[in-house]
Each structure stands twice: as C-alpha cells, then as structure tokens.
Amino acid sequence: MSILFCLYLTGCTSTKVHFYTRYLPTTDVSKITKALEDANFTVVKNRHAFPEDIEQSAVLYSLFIQDDKSVSLLTKTLTEIGWPIQQTQALVAGNHWYTKNSVGLYLLPDGVKTANKVATQDLADDYQSRNCNESVKISLKGDNRYTMMFAENKESKTDHLNGYWKVRSYPYLELTSLNEQWWFYFEIEQKIEVDKVSKIQIVELKPVDQYRFFPNCSFVTGVRL
Structure with a gap:
C-alpha cells in the first residue's frame, strides 16, 4: 500500500x-x-x-x-x-x-528563425486591410490555403477569393487562385509599432502592384509584446 x-x-x-x-x-x-x-x-x-x-x-x-x-x-x-x-x-x-x-x-530546427526574417509558419494568420477605402481580410491558413473576405463585395466573380499561398522568394509572398486565373504578390515587412498600451510586433503585406480588388491596400497582423 x-x-x-x-x-x-x-x-x-x-x-x-x-x-x-x-x-x-x-x-x-x-x-x-x-x-x-x-x-x-x-x-x-x-x-x-x-x-x-x-x-x-x-x-x-x-x-x-x-x-x-x-x-x-x-x-x-x-x-x-x-x-x-x-x-x-x-x-x-x-x-x-x-x-x-x-x-x-x-524547439527550433537549425535556420528556421532569424532576427530579420519571418518564418513561413508565422505568416499563417488573419490580415486586415490598412490605409485604403476597402475593408478586406486575408486569411493565410496553416495548410497554405488563403481566403479573402470583403465587407462589401462589388465584384460579380468570386474566383479570386480562395486559393493557395507560398513564399516565392523571401520577402515575397505569392497568392494563386484555385483556378489559377489570379495571382497576387506581396512584400513581407516585419516591424515594431507602439500605441498607448504597448509595443506591437507587426507583419505587413504590401502589394507589389495595384490590384483592382483592393487598390492601395496593405494588410497587417500583430502581436503585443
């Protein structure tokens, strides 16, 4: 006993x-x-x-x-x-x-994280539009799928709203629609911002071209430090 x-x-x-x-x-x-x-x-x-x-x-x-x-x-x-x-x-x-x-x-495999680079796994998140007139959210999923959600969808076609994402060559991110008719490219930028509460680790996706679906928009996500 x-x-x-x-x-x-x-x-x-x-x-x-x-x-x-x-x-x-x-x-x-x-x-x-x-x-x-x-x-x-x-x-x-x-x-x-x-x-x-x-x-x-x-x-x-x-x-x-x-x-x-x-x-x-x-x-x-x-x-x-x-x-x-x-x-x-x-x-x-x-x-x-x-x-x-x-x-x-x-546990980190060798070479996964560096101070000036966002690891691919850390890019999977919800990104909200910034500095534009459109309210858009881009969700990058852990299985490398993406979805776009517009507060007001003005387009009759929806084939650009879903597809796959990948890091083509850092710091460039590629989104490809499921039917491979649409491609979107973003530059990945990592930075620190400060508001009235604390510092925020920001990841910002900046379009490399003027896409008519979200003209002049960039997309951000953040974690408070």
Missing part, C-alpha cells in the same frame, strides 16, 4: 511540459512526445507563436518549480534523442509565464 501511495504521489507531481510544436513536422512531434512521456513528463502540445527573444531551442521554467531536477532530466532526455537545448531561462520570456510545476519547451 505504501509503495502504491508513493507511486500515486509521483504521478500527481509529474512536471507538465508545454510543448510548442509550431516549427516541427508531425513525425518529430510524436517522437519527442513519446520520449518525454516515457521520462514521466506530462506533455501539453500547442502551436502558439514563440516569444520574440527565443531564437534557438529553449526551456523556460519557474524559479519555484517543485522538482528542481526536472529541468536537467528534460534537457538530458532531449539531448539523447538529438535535440540539445541551447538556452534554459527562469521565469519569463515575452508574455509566457510558467507555474511552479510546469515548463515551456521551444
């Missing part, structure tokens, strides 16, 4: 790993998840964006973590399966905080 009770307590205090899988293929996610669960970690996966100051594989944790050996075990387990951790940091990075019995795990 005592042994069972101890095992029960061990299970209850298993460190929770918030695993950010945004830049990893499914096969790697499955392999890493299994290795961590075999090492008695509870794994919670998500595809959230990384804090801006994470430029390499990292583990973030609370100074008050219950099991102070769990961070060492975590990094050791990852190293054994080919994912060495270059950065361990206490408490916070960006707006991501971790409680006393959880850690954040951010």
Whole structure:
C-alpha cells in the first residue's frame, strides 16, 4: 500500500511540459512526445507563436518549480534523442509565464528563425486591410490555403477569393487562385509599432502592384509584446 501511495504521489507531481510544436513536422512531434512521456513528463502540445527573444531551442521554467531536477532530466532526455537545448531561462520570456510545476519547451530546427526574417509558419494568420477605402481580410491558413473576405463585395466573380499561398522568394509572398486565373504578390515587412498600451510586433503585406480588388491596400497582423 505504501509503495502504491508513493507511486500515486509521483504521478500527481509529474512536471507538465508545454510543448510548442509550431516549427516541427508531425513525425518529430510524436517522437519527442513519446520520449518525454516515457521520462514521466506530462506533455501539453500547442502551436502558439514563440516569444520574440527565443531564437534557438529553449526551456523556460519557474524559479519555484517543485522538482528542481526536472529541468536537467528534460534537457538530458532531449539531448539523447538529438535535440540539445541551447538556452534554459527562469521565469519569463515575452508574455509566457510558467507555474511552479510546469515548463515551456521551444524547439527550433537549425535556420528556421532569424532576427530579420519571418518564418513561413508565422505568416499563417488573419490580415486586415490598412490605409485604403476597402475593408478586406486575408486569411493565410496553416495548410497554405488563403481566403479573402470583403465587407462589401462589388465584384460579380468570386474566383479570386480562395486559393493557395507560398513564399516565392523571401520577402515575397505569392497568392494563386484555385483556378489559377489570379495571382497576387506581396512584400513581407516585419516591424515594431507602439500605441498607448504597448509595443506591437507587426507583419505587413504590401502589394507589389495595384490590384483592382483592393487598390492601395496593405494588410497587417500583430502581436503585443
């Protein structure tokens, strides 16, 4: 009975790993998840964006973590399966905080993120029109599909509203309609803006030509820092 009770307590205090899988293929996610669960970690996966100051594989944790050996075990387990951790940091990075019995795990394949370039995975988002008379939203989906939504659609044809997107050659983004009758090209710009509340990390898509569907429009999305 005592042994069972101890095992029960061990299970209850298993460190929770918030695993950010945004830049990893499914096969790697499955392999890493299994290795961590075999090492008695509870794994919670998500595809959230990384804090801006994470430029390499990292583990973030609370100074008050219950099991102070769990961070060492975590990094050791990852190293054994080919994912060495270059950065361990206490408490916070960006707006991501971790409680006393959880850690954040951010894994980046070599060359995915650079300071002056937006990773392809980070482009998937909803973009709202800016500096124009049209109210338009462009949604870039994670499966490389796109949709355009106009508050007031003045066009009788709708074949330009759906299609596929890709980064043709950074920093240029290409949108191609499903029937391959329409092509739209944008220049990707990353910058910091400031409002009355805080700084905002902005990604802006600037058309490289004057498209009649949304003349003079650019499209933006942002994350508060």
